[in-house]
Amino acid sequence: MQPAGLARRYAAWSLDAAPLAALAVLASHGRIRDGLARADAALASMSDAVATAMLRVFDAGGAFPALVSGLLGNHAMRASTTELAAAIVAAAWPPMLAFALLGLAYHAAFESSRWQATPGKRVLGLRVVSADDGARIGFGRAALRHAAGVLSWLGLNLGHLWAAMPPRHRAWHDLLAGTRVVQLPQPGGLPAWAKWWIAAQVALAFAVLAWLLQTTNAALQAAFDGLI
DSSP states (O other): OEEOOHHHHHHHHHHHHHHHHHHHHHHTHHHHHHHHHHHHHHHHHHHHHHHHHHHHHHHTTOOHHHHHHHHHTOHHHHHHHHHHHHHHHHHHHHHHHHHHHHHHHHHHHHHTSTTOSOHHHHHTTEEEEETTTOOOOOHHHHHHHHHHHHHHHHTTTHHHHGGGSTTTOOOHHHHHHTEEEEEOOOSSSSOHHHHHHHHHHHHHHHHHHHHHHHHHHHHHHHHHHHHO
C-alpha cells in the first residue's frame, strides 16, 4: 500500500471534522452566544473610538500619522480592543475544547478498530498503520497520534504539511506516534466529489471573511452616523 497524499488526508480529516464540529457547537451554543454578544458590544465601542479619533484628526487637518498616534494613545480604544479579544476567546474556547475531546475519543476508537480508519478515512481508502510493520495500532497509540496533532496546529500547520514530504508522507504526529497513513489501491486520483468538498470549504472560508469585513464596516459606519 502506498503512502497517502496530503490532499486525500485533508479531505478525509475534514469529513470527520464536520459532524464533530457541529456537535461541539451544539454543546457550547450558550457560551458561544454570550461571547459573540460581548464581541458585538466591544466592536461597537471600538468603532466609536475609531470614528471619534478620525473626525478629530480630520477636523484639525491632521494626517494619517496623527490618526495612528491618536488611536494608540486612546484609552477607550485600548480597552475595547482588549475586551474584543477576551470576548472572542470566551466564544471560541468551549467549542474548541469540546471538539478536541470528541476528536480524541473518535479518532482513537476508530483508528485502533478493525477498520484502522475513521469513517472519513475509510471512504477515501485510507488506513492508519504502524510505521514499523504496517500492523494495526492499539488504542493508546491512536490516542497519542491524535493528541500529538496539537503540535502541528501550534506549528501553524507545518506539522500537517509535513505529510506532503516524500517518500513516506508522515506528519509530525505520525512521527511521534510511530504511525503512517497508507492508501488502498484505487483507480485514478482524488475523487471528484472530494475535490468539490474541499472547494466548498474554500468558498465558505471566503464567505466568512467577507461577512467579518462587512460586519466591521457596518459597525464603523454606525459609529460615524452616530457622531455626525
